[in-house]
Amino acid sequence: MAISDAEAVARVRAGDSGAYGELVRAHAGVALRVAVFLGAGADAEDVVQESLVKAYRALGGFRADAPFRPWLLRIVANETRNAQRSAKRRGVTEAAAVLPEPVADPELSAEARARRAELLAALEVLPEPYRLVVTCRYLLDLDERETATVLGWPRGTVKSRLSRALRKLRVSLETDLAHD
Known part of the structure; x- marks a missing residue:
């Protein structure tokens, strides 16, 4: 049985790092979509990885009464912006697509x-x-x-x-x- 985000956060704070794995499994998919849609492009997986590490380190300051998902996604959005700025500073000219190419759906006319x-x-x-x-x-x-x-x-x-x-x-x- 899956535990709630609040329970997982409490367990992580109590020293159960395995509970963070449950949070990651629950939210990694939406975190990746946020990174892609906000423009991380090919760096989206790296952005999510860095975001998850930062979130883990910042859990001590996370308000227990706040929802976890928006807090994590805010970190992902910030990391995406940081990655974009870094790419511009490095002179990377490859423009990351804001929106991924939709998968061909045979049901659509x-x-x-x-x-x-x-x-x-x-x-x-x-x-x-x-x-x-x-x-x-x-x-x-x-x-x-x-x-x-x-x-x-x-x-x-x-x-x-x-x-x-x-x-x-x-x-x-x-x-x-x-x-x-």
Whole structure:
């Protein structure tokens, strides 16, 4: 039987490092998706690894009444930004894709695939804060509170930026449809 995040954190703090393995198994998948969607590209696995190590070291300062997943994902988001800055300083010109190429889904019609591609293309050209908030809310399926924690923004900022981002996406997609 799996234990809750709060129980696992308490066990790790009590010296049971194996309990951290349970936290890692429970959250590594979403952590990797966050790193990829926020632009870590080929470095996503390294970013997650570093984030998990940092989270382990910082567990002493973790508030027991706070949810673990958003706290961890905030660390992943910060590490992703650090990796991007580091790559720029090194002069790495390979642009990490903001959004991974979707896996071919035979269930999707050609029209649905084309519409999805249009949506992803429109999302890629949004200003970064808008792209980040839409990615967190809809591609990573984080709730408003989790999105605020991951991005380090107040909830009101998440709401307003999401509203503006969706409006920009709508206008962009309507413009694209008008040109077709």
